[in-house]
Amino acid sequence: KTPLIIDTDPGIDDAVAIGAALHHESLDVKLLTTVAGNVSVDKTTQNALKLIEFFGTGTPVARGARQPLCMPYEDSSHIHGESGMGGYEFPEPTTSIHPEHAVNAIRETIMRSEEKITLVPIGPLTNIALFLAMYPELKSRIERIVLMGGSASAGNHTQTAEYNIYADPEAAKMVFASGLDITMVGLDVTSKATLTPDNVVKIRDLNETGNMLYSMFQHYRGGSLKTGLKMHDLCAIAYIVKPELFKTEKYFVDVESAGVYTAGTTIVDQKNRYNKEPNVNVCLDIDVDAFRTWAIECIAKAK
Numbered sequence: 326k327t328p329l330i331i332d333t334d335p336g337i338d339d340a341v342a343i344g345a346a347l348h349h350e351s352l353d354v355k356l357l358t359t360v361a362g363n364v365s366v367d368k369t370t371q372n373a374l375k376l377i378e379f380f381g382t383g384t385p386v387a388r389g390a391r392q393p394l395c396m397p398y399e400d401s402s403h404i405h406g407e408s409g410m411g412g413y414e415f416p417e418p419t420t421s422i423h424p425e426h427a428v429n430a431i432r433e434t435i436m437r438s439e440e441k442i443t444l445v446p447i448g449p450l451t452n453i454a455l456f457l458a459m460y461p462e463l464k465s466r467i468e469r470i471v472l473m474g475g476s477a478s479a480g481n482h483t484q485t486a487e488y489n490i491y492a493d494p495e496a497a498k499m500v501f502a503s504g505l506d507i508t509m510v511g512l513d514v515t516s517k518a519t520l521t522p523d524n525v526v527k528i529r530d531l532n533e534t535g536n537m538l539y540s541m542f543q544h545y546r547g548g549s550l551k552t553g554l555k556m557h558d559l560c561a562i563a564y565i566v567k568p569e570l571f572k573t574e575k576y577f578v579d580v581e582s583a584g585v586y587t588a589g590t591t592i593v594d595q596k597n598r599y600n601k602e603p604n605v606n607v608c609l610d611i612d613v614d615a616f617r618t619w620a621i622e623c624i625a626k627a628k
Protein backbone atom coordinates (compact mmCIF):
# COMPACT_ATOMS: atom_id res chain seq x y z
CA LYS A 326 0.00 0.00 0.00
CA THR A 327 1.19 3.53 -0.76
CA PRO A 328 1.44 5.56 2.47
CA LEU A 329 -0.15 9.00 2.08
CA ILE A 330 -0.71 12.22 3.96
CA ILE A 331 -3.61 14.26 2.59
CA ASP A 332 -3.46 17.99 3.28
CA THR A 333 -6.97 19.30 2.77
CA ASP A 334 -9.59 22.05 3.21
CA PRO A 335 -12.89 20.13 3.06
CA GLY A 336 -14.65 21.19 0.85
CA ILE A 337 -17.16 19.03 -1.00
CA ASP A 338 -14.77 17.71 -3.66
CA ASP A 339 -12.19 17.21 -0.89
CA ALA A 340 -14.76 15.00 0.87
CA VAL A 341 -15.06 12.83 -2.24
CA ALA A 342 -11.28 12.56 -2.56
CA ILE A 343 -10.89 11.65 1.13
CA GLY A 344 -13.64 9.03 0.93
CA ALA A 345 -12.05 7.46 -2.16
CA ALA A 346 -8.54 7.43 -0.67
CA LEU A 347 -9.64 5.98 2.69
CA HIS A 348 -11.32 3.03 0.98
CA HIS A 349 -8.81 2.30 -1.75
CA GLU A 350 -7.07 -1.06 -1.38
CA SER A 351 -3.71 0.26 -2.58
CA LEU A 352 -3.61 3.39 -0.39
CA ASP A 353 -2.84 3.81 3.30
CA VAL A 354 -3.91 7.27 4.50
CA LYS A 355 -1.75 7.86 7.59
CA LEU A 356 -2.89 11.38 8.43
CA LEU A 357 -5.17 14.21 7.34
CA THR A 358 -3.89 17.73 7.88
CA THR A 359 -6.14 20.72 7.47
CA VAL A 360 -5.56 24.21 6.18
CA ALA A 361 -7.51 27.45 5.78
CA GLY A 362 -8.94 27.36 2.27
CA ASN A 363 -12.49 26.79 1.15
CA VAL A 364 -13.47 27.84 4.69
CA SER A 365 -11.53 28.71 7.89
CA VAL A 366 -9.14 26.13 9.35
CA ASP A 367 -11.43 25.56 12.32
CA LYS A 368 -14.22 24.62 9.94
CA THR A 369 -12.03 22.50 7.63
CA THR A 370 -10.75 20.65 10.72
CA GLN A 371 -14.28 19.99 11.98
CA ASN A 372 -15.23 18.82 8.49
CA ALA A 373 -12.27 16.44 8.32
CA LEU A 374 -13.24 15.00 11.73
CA LYS A 375 -16.85 14.60 10.57
CA LEU A 376 -15.69 12.63 7.54
CA ILE A 377 -13.37 10.40 9.59
CA GLU A 378 -16.19 9.65 12.02
CA PHE A 379 -18.63 9.02 9.18
CA PHE A 380 -16.24 6.53 7.57
CA GLY A 381 -15.16 5.12 10.94
CA THR A 382 -11.50 4.81 9.97
CA GLY A 383 -9.98 6.54 13.03
CA THR A 384 -7.49 8.39 10.79
CA PRO A 385 -5.78 11.17 12.79
CA VAL A 386 -6.63 14.77 11.88
CA ALA A 387 -4.14 17.56 12.64
CA ARG A 388 -5.06 21.22 12.34
CA GLY A 389 -2.74 23.39 10.28
CA ALA A 390 -2.23 26.98 9.23
CA ARG A 391 -4.88 29.61 9.96
CA GLN A 392 -3.65 31.99 7.30
CA PRO A 393 -1.63 32.02 4.11
CA LEU A 394 2.04 33.02 4.36
CA CYS A 395 1.62 36.54 2.96
CA MET A 396 -1.76 37.06 1.29
CA PRO A 397 -4.84 38.00 3.26
CA TYR A 398 -7.08 34.96 3.68
CA GLU A 399 -9.99 34.67 1.18
CA ASP A 400 -12.38 31.75 1.50
CA SER A 401 -14.33 29.91 -1.15
CA SER A 402 -17.59 29.45 0.76
CA HIS A 403 -19.55 30.64 -2.30
CA ILE A 404 -18.61 27.25 -3.84
CA HIS A 405 -18.88 24.91 -0.84
CA GLY A 406 -21.41 26.65 1.48
CA GLU A 407 -20.85 28.45 4.81
CA SER A 408 -19.70 25.31 6.65
CA GLY A 409 -17.57 24.10 3.72
CA MET A 410 -19.62 20.90 3.45
CA GLY A 411 -23.16 22.20 3.07
CA GLY A 412 -26.12 19.95 2.36
CA TYR A 413 -25.61 17.07 4.79
CA GLU A 414 -26.16 17.08 8.56
CA PHE A 415 -23.24 15.25 10.14
CA PRO A 416 -23.32 14.74 13.93
CA GLU A 417 -20.94 17.03 15.84
CA PRO A 418 -17.62 15.16 15.95
CA THR A 419 -16.41 13.84 19.31
CA THR A 420 -12.93 12.69 18.22
CA SER A 421 -10.06 14.90 19.43
CA ILE A 422 -7.86 16.76 17.05
CA HIS A 423 -4.24 15.52 16.90
CA PRO A 424 -2.33 17.28 19.70
CA GLU A 425 0.38 18.58 17.35
CA HIS A 426 0.14 21.30 14.71
CA ALA A 427 -0.20 19.85 11.19
CA VAL A 428 3.43 20.64 10.36
CA ASN A 429 4.69 18.66 13.36
CA ALA A 430 2.16 15.90 12.79
CA ILE A 431 3.52 15.54 9.23
CA ARG A 432 7.03 15.37 10.67
CA GLU A 433 6.05 12.74 13.22
CA THR A 434 4.23 10.61 10.62
CA ILE A 435 7.12 10.81 8.18
CA MET A 436 9.66 9.89 10.88
CA ARG A 437 7.59 6.91 12.02
CA SER A 438 6.97 5.48 8.56
CA GLU A 439 9.34 2.83 7.25
CA GLU A 440 8.46 3.73 3.68
CA LYS A 441 8.73 7.15 2.09
CA ILE A 442 5.48 9.14 2.23
CA THR A 443 3.50 10.62 -0.66
CA LEU A 444 2.08 14.05 0.16
CA VAL A 445 -1.28 14.86 -1.42
CA PRO A 446 -2.16 18.54 -0.96
CA ILE A 447 -5.68 19.32 -2.15
CA GLY A 448 -5.97 22.80 -0.65
CA PRO A 449 -3.73 25.88 -0.45
CA LEU A 450 -0.08 24.88 0.06
CA THR A 451 0.61 26.76 3.32
CA ASN A 452 1.23 23.70 5.54
CA ILE A 453 3.46 22.02 2.98
CA ALA A 454 5.58 25.16 2.51
CA LEU A 455 5.91 25.57 6.27
CA PHE A 456 6.90 21.92 6.61
CA LEU A 457 9.60 22.28 3.93
CA ALA A 458 10.90 25.44 5.60
CA MET A 459 10.96 23.93 9.08
CA TYR A 460 12.24 20.44 8.27
CA PRO A 461 14.14 20.55 4.95
CA GLU A 462 16.23 17.59 6.16
CA LEU A 463 13.10 15.42 5.89
CA LYS A 464 12.67 16.01 2.14
CA SER A 465 14.51 12.75 1.53
CA ARG A 466 11.70 10.93 3.38
CA ILE A 467 9.09 12.20 0.90
CA GLU A 468 8.40 9.93 -2.05
CA ARG A 469 6.68 12.65 -4.07
CA ILE A 470 4.01 15.34 -3.99
CA VAL A 471 0.84 14.93 -6.06
CA LEU A 472 -1.11 18.18 -5.68
CA MET A 473 -4.40 19.54 -6.95
CA GLY A 474 -3.82 23.10 -8.04
CA GLY A 475 -2.77 25.42 -10.82
CA SER A 476 -3.48 25.50 -14.51
CA ALA A 477 -1.55 25.52 -17.76
CA SER A 478 -4.42 27.48 -19.30
CA ALA A 479 -7.10 29.65 -17.65
CA GLY A 480 -7.93 30.00 -13.96
CA ASN A 481 -11.10 29.50 -11.96
CA HIS A 482 -10.74 31.97 -9.09
CA THR A 483 -9.44 34.76 -11.30
CA GLN A 484 -9.03 34.84 -15.07
CA THR A 485 -5.60 33.24 -14.80
CA ALA A 486 -5.34 31.73 -11.30
CA GLU A 487 -6.66 28.49 -9.82
CA TYR A 488 -8.00 28.84 -6.25
CA ASN A 489 -5.50 26.67 -4.28
CA ILE A 490 -2.53 28.48 -5.78
CA TYR A 491 -4.21 31.92 -5.65
CA ALA A 492 -5.00 31.45 -1.94
CA ASP A 493 -1.30 31.13 -1.03
CA PRO A 494 0.96 31.90 -3.99
CA GLU A 495 4.16 32.24 -1.95
CA ALA A 496 3.62 28.81 -0.43
CA ALA A 497 3.01 27.33 -3.87
CA LYS A 498 6.17 28.99 -5.17
CA MET A 499 8.19 27.38 -2.37
CA VAL A 500 6.70 23.96 -3.05
CA PHE A 501 7.34 24.10 -6.82
CA ALA A 502 10.92 25.23 -6.17
CA SER A 503 11.58 22.49 -3.59
CA GLY A 504 13.35 20.08 -5.91
CA LEU A 505 10.94 17.31 -4.89
CA ASP A 506 9.20 15.06 -7.41
CA ILE A 507 5.97 17.02 -8.03
CA THR A 508 2.91 16.26 -10.10
CA MET A 509 0.52 19.14 -10.70
CA VAL A 510 -3.04 17.94 -11.19
CA GLY A 511 -4.53 21.23 -12.33
CA LEU A 512 -7.62 22.65 -13.97
CA ASP A 513 -6.57 21.37 -17.41
CA VAL A 514 -7.75 17.97 -16.25
CA THR A 515 -9.86 18.64 -13.17
CA SER A 516 -12.35 20.94 -14.92
CA LYS A 517 -13.07 18.16 -17.39
CA ALA A 518 -13.31 15.50 -14.69
CA THR A 519 -16.99 16.00 -13.97
CA LEU A 520 -19.67 13.69 -12.68
CA THR A 521 -22.70 13.83 -14.97
CA PRO A 522 -26.28 14.07 -13.66
CA ASP A 523 -26.61 10.33 -14.40
CA ASN A 524 -23.43 9.53 -12.48
CA VAL A 525 -24.70 11.53 -9.52
CA VAL A 526 -27.97 9.57 -9.34
CA LYS A 527 -26.04 6.30 -9.63
CA ILE A 528 -23.82 7.40 -6.75
CA ARG A 529 -26.83 8.27 -4.58
CA ASP A 530 -28.13 4.72 -4.89
CA LEU A 531 -24.81 2.96 -4.20
CA ASN A 532 -24.63 3.11 -0.41
CA GLU A 533 -24.74 5.44 2.62
CA THR A 534 -21.65 7.31 1.39
CA GLY A 535 -23.23 7.85 -2.02
CA ASN A 536 -26.31 9.20 -0.32
CA MET A 537 -24.26 11.58 1.84
CA LEU A 538 -22.30 12.85 -1.18
CA TYR A 539 -25.48 13.23 -3.21
CA SER A 540 -26.91 15.54 -0.52
CA MET A 541 -23.78 17.68 -0.59
CA PHE A 542 -23.72 17.73 -4.39
CA GLN A 543 -27.07 19.54 -4.30
CA HIS A 544 -25.21 22.44 -2.64
CA TYR A 545 -21.89 22.28 -4.51
CA ARG A 546 -21.23 25.12 -6.92
CA GLY A 547 -18.16 23.50 -8.52
CA GLY A 548 -19.75 23.11 -11.92
CA SER A 549 -23.46 22.57 -12.35
CA LEU A 550 -25.87 19.80 -11.44
CA LYS A 551 -27.24 19.99 -14.98
CA THR A 552 -23.98 19.83 -16.93
CA GLY A 553 -21.60 18.16 -14.48
CA LEU A 554 -19.88 18.58 -11.10
CA LYS A 555 -16.12 19.15 -11.07
CA MET A 556 -14.25 16.58 -9.01
CA HIS A 557 -11.01 18.58 -8.77
CA ASP A 558 -9.50 16.95 -5.71
CA LEU A 559 -10.50 13.41 -6.62
CA CYS A 560 -8.24 13.71 -9.67
CA ALA A 561 -5.16 13.81 -7.41
CA ILE A 562 -6.16 10.44 -5.93
CA ALA A 563 -6.96 9.12 -9.42
CA TYR A 564 -3.49 10.12 -10.59
CA ILE A 565 -1.84 8.11 -7.79
CA VAL A 566 -3.76 4.90 -8.38
CA LYS A 567 -4.57 5.18 -12.10
CA PRO A 568 -1.87 7.30 -13.78
CA GLU A 569 -2.76 5.70 -17.12
CA LEU A 570 -5.88 7.89 -17.24
CA PHE A 571 -3.70 10.99 -17.61
CA LYS A 572 -1.50 12.56 -20.23
CA THR A 573 1.41 14.36 -18.57
CA GLU A 574 4.47 16.31 -19.60
CA LYS A 575 7.37 17.66 -17.55
CA TYR A 576 7.73 21.46 -17.67
CA PHE A 577 9.31 24.29 -15.74
CA VAL A 578 6.57 25.69 -13.47
CA ASP A 579 6.67 28.77 -11.25
CA VAL A 580 4.06 30.95 -9.59
CA GLU A 581 3.36 34.63 -10.15
CA SER A 582 3.10 35.74 -6.54
CA ALA A 583 2.10 39.34 -7.29
CA GLY A 584 0.52 41.10 -10.23
CA VAL A 585 -2.31 43.54 -10.92
CA TYR A 586 -4.32 40.74 -12.51
CA THR A 587 -2.15 37.66 -12.31
CA ALA A 588 -1.32 36.93 -8.64
CA GLY A 589 -1.51 33.19 -8.04
CA THR A 590 -1.06 32.22 -11.69
CA THR A 591 1.02 29.14 -12.45
CA ILE A 592 3.46 29.77 -15.27
CA VAL A 593 3.79 26.47 -17.12
CA ASP A 594 6.64 26.90 -19.60
CA GLN A 595 5.28 24.65 -22.33
CA LYS A 596 7.43 26.24 -25.04
CA ASN A 597 10.64 26.39 -22.98
CA ARG A 598 10.74 30.19 -23.27
CA TYR A 599 12.66 30.58 -20.02
CA ASN A 600 15.15 27.84 -20.74
CA LYS A 601 14.91 26.41 -17.22
CA GLU A 602 15.12 22.85 -16.01
CA PRO A 603 11.65 21.21 -15.98
CA ASN A 604 10.61 20.74 -12.32
CA VAL A 605 6.98 19.61 -12.44
CA ASN A 606 5.11 16.74 -14.04
CA VAL A 607 2.01 18.55 -15.37
CA CYS A 608 -1.27 16.76 -16.11
CA LEU A 609 -2.55 17.96 -19.47
CA ASP A 610 -5.39 15.61 -20.32
CA ILE A 611 -7.57 12.91 -18.79
CA ASP A 612 -9.71 10.03 -20.03
CA VAL A 613 -12.98 11.44 -18.67
CA ASP A 614 -15.16 8.36 -19.25
CA ALA A 615 -12.68 6.06 -17.52
CA PHE A 616 -12.37 8.58 -14.68
CA ARG A 617 -16.15 8.56 -14.15
CA THR A 618 -16.29 4.76 -14.08
CA TRP A 619 -13.38 4.66 -11.62
CA ALA A 620 -14.94 7.36 -9.39
CA ILE A 621 -18.18 5.39 -9.06
CA GLU A 622 -16.24 2.19 -8.30
CA CYS A 623 -14.34 4.03 -5.56
CA ILE A 624 -17.50 5.28 -3.85
CA ALA A 625 -19.02 1.80 -4.10
CA LYS A 626 -16.16 0.53 -1.88
CA ALA A 627 -17.19 2.78 1.02
CA LYS A 628 -19.98 1.96 3.49
Ligand code: BDR
Pocket residue numbers: 336337338339363401404447448473481487488489557558
Ligand atom coordinates in the same frame (compact mmCIF):
# COMPACT_ATOMS: atom_id res chain seq x y z
C1 BDR B 1 -9.80 23.67 -5.72
O1 BDR B 1 -10.38 24.74 -4.96
C2 BDR B 1 -11.29 24.21 -4.04
O2 BDR B 1 -12.48 24.94 -4.04
C3 BDR B 1 -11.51 22.75 -4.39
O3 BDR B 1 -11.71 21.98 -3.22
C4 BDR B 1 -10.23 22.37 -5.08
O4 BDR B 1 -9.25 21.93 -4.17
C5 BDR B 1 -10.22 23.82 -7.17
O5 BDR B 1 -9.76 25.02 -7.69
Ligand code: CA
Pocket residue numbers: 333334335336338339362363447448558
Ligand atom coordinates in the same frame (compact mmCIF):
# COMPACT_ATOMS: atom_id res chain seq x y z
CA1 CA C 1 -9.76 21.38 -1.87
